[in-house]
Amino acid sequence: MNRKNAIALACVGGVMFMTGAAFAAVPLYQLFCQVTGFGGTTMVADKPSDVILDQTVLVRFDTNVRGLPMTFRAEQVSQRVRIGETG
Template sequence: MTAAKTSLSGKNLRSGMMAGAMGLGMLGLGFAAVPLYEVFCRVTGYGGTTQRVGEAQAATIEATSQVMSIRFDSNVNSALPWSFKPEQAVDRVSVGARDMAIFIATNESDQPVVGTATFNVTPLLAGKYFNKVQCFCFSEQMLKPGQTVRMPVLYYVDPAIMEDPETKDIKEITLSYTFYRSTDEQAVDAANGDS
């Protein structure tokens, strides 16, 4: 009977260790889910996520005779005391040609404020063909009290959009930004001169 108890004890220990390992594995997957999802969205354009490309890659793309309208949409979360709008609401661009859009932001408060922008494009299927070379949205922005800044976005629409059966009929893309107040304590402290 002692051997049976030892065998049962060993099985319970193995089962407990396997359950613990599975629990740790699930916890690890939980922490990895957000970065993995962000990579998935960037690669596939899922949810209207735009692509980020370097200057060298952008230089290899040739403009086509196909023209497309790009609309610019701007929003500000109520916790951020800024105004934010595109300098031009709509632009007509040649597919494949690099173009620049300018957004204007003003800090309407009496203190420095750090903001961060989220973005997407619609129709969502166009996300994987909308490429940003430079953008204010790649980093947090700090505006001093009353400061107004012009924020550029350098972009192009990949000509491959015209060959994809799901996107070849798209004639207009909307690039939308929403600015939020930063929760990055170091950036906020630096903006307020506390660092």
């Protein structure tokens, strides 16, 4: 095989590899996100937590409507709950 044919074959192989990688990227990224919870994919719990810790967190409720022509207000501005507790 001469040098020109080898270069052409390498270029065609590179294009085919990159096309295959482009089609495989979306399902592989979606699988990665589902497994790790990375990229905005949330993990879903099957049942509420049965372990409640003594540490507390303060949850603040934001009622921002960003300029929409409506009013919206939270019944409470914040709530303090223990970790694992349903509030």
